[in-house]
Amino acid sequence: MSSTIQEEELHPQDQPSVETVLLPVVPQSVEPLSEQVGVNKLRKPVRIRGRGKKSSFPLRPPKPVGPRLWLNVGICCTVAVTSLGVLLSVLPVGEGGHPLLFPLFSGRIQSVQARTNNLSQISSQQATATVVMQDGYDAGPGSYAGVPTVVLTNNDGNHFYGGQCTAWASWRYHDATGVWVSWLGNAGDWAAGASAAHWTVSSQPNPNGLSIIVLQPGVQGAGGVGHVAVVERINADGSVYTSNWNWQNNWGITTYWTFKPGPGVSFIWK
Structure with missing residues (x-):
């Protein structure tokens, strides 16, 4: 079987309308924007010049006036009174039931005063010890703060301060001879005291027994009030070998220590 297709002839007015659109030609490589536009073609910055006048815009909020001012004052007063009441309720009470308004400062002041008193007391004790402990000083019996007391046995008749050269000379001479030093005074005063007590006073040591050497202040190393010691023996050259405190x-x-007779040196014995 064969089929026959009849061709119809189309007239121009019967043909569909076709619009032609031209597309832009895209280059193979795109140049940078700076090259397309050019650096010199960019927009220049715009400067806004100031007028040199202070801005009228208020930087701070306006002060409260009128009722607002009195309201703020009232609030501040209320807070202050409340804080003061709380403070007074926790403060310690002093004499008469009155609260101590400044307990911290009061305690601080008392601490400083106590420390000052302690320092003054220590300084006073140190000054006393310096005087009492100087060589040859007669402090008398008793005790002094800051000064160590040296106790000797069989020392009831000794009225000089334990530890001092005078106490040793009196005790040692009594231990050997049974005679106590009866006078008072610093070491440099012992020659005059011995003379008043009818002891022998000589420029040479006792050739037949013990004697006490008396050095005047500054002689052969003696202190500012002199020094005394007990002559234990007489050396062949005339010097004396002594025991000291x-x-x-x-x-x-x-x-x-070894001393020798000379100016400012005396020997006493009973």
Whole structure:
């Protein structure tokens, strides 16, 4: 079987309308924007010049006036009174039931005063100790704060301060001879005291027994009030070998030293 297709002839007015659109030609490579536009073609910055006048815009909020002012004042007063009441309720009470308004400052002041008093007391004790412990000083019996007392046995008749050269000379001479030193005074005064007590006073040591050497202040190393020691033996050259306390600041310690007769030197014995 065969089929026959009849061709119809189309007239121009019967054909569909076709619009033609031209597309832009896209280059193969796109140049940078700076090259397309050009640096010199960019927009220049715009400067806004100031007028040199202070801005009229208020930087701070306006002060409260009228009722607002009195309201703020009232609030501040209320807070202050409340705080003061709380403070008074926790403060300690002093004499008469009155609260101490400044307990911290009061305690601080008392602490400073106590410390000052302690320092003053320590300074006073140090000054007293310096005087009492100087070589040859007669402080008398008793005790002094800051000064160590050296106790000797069989010392009832000794009225000089334990640790001092005078206490040793009196005790040692009594221990050997049974005679106590009866007078008072610093070491440099012992020659005059011995003479008044009818002891022998000589420029040479006792050739037949013990004697006490008396050095005047500054003689052969003696202190400002003199020094005394007990002559234990007489050397062949005429010098004397002595036992001492408080010689060269050896408080209450027995040391031995050699002296020699000469100016400012006396020997006493009973």
